[in-house]
Amino acid sequence: MRKVCLFVLITIALSACAKKVIINEDINPNDCADKIFSWESGSVDGMEILILRDNDIHQINVAYNPAENCVYSFSHKIDKNENYEYFINKISGRGDIKLLEQPSEKNNYAVVMCIDDYLQAGTSDYKLELIRKKKQK
DSSP states (O other): OHHHHHHHHHHHHHHHHHTTOOSSTTSOGGGOSEEEEEEEEEEEEEEEEEEEETTEEEEEEEEEEEEEEEEEEESSOOOSSSSEEEEEEEEEOSSEEEEEEOOOGGGTSEEEEEEEOTTSSSOEEOEEEEEEEEOOO
């Protein structure tokens, strides 16, 4: 059963990345208040799915080689409520980084993102920040 769930998650992620779905592209991450997570360095060759829950990260290699030399840190836990919206601030890397899922009860309050270096030859170093902003009512 667990393998089936993982397969479904990977299929959804691949589909979202392939369709170039960009969530929250109209928000300027510099306007947001809290940096939650930093991926300070990591070489990606293919496609990586990052699942952030609480102050833990689970990486799933979807294509080509697993990410190497990954250095990351959490400055805050992912909230277990839906009062915040999360955004990615891409600092460097040649491919796309997309936010696939916001934390919700449905996904057990996880942020799911995709680093897509799939169509590029060789590896590329990536840096990113995950930022949260209080939802406006």
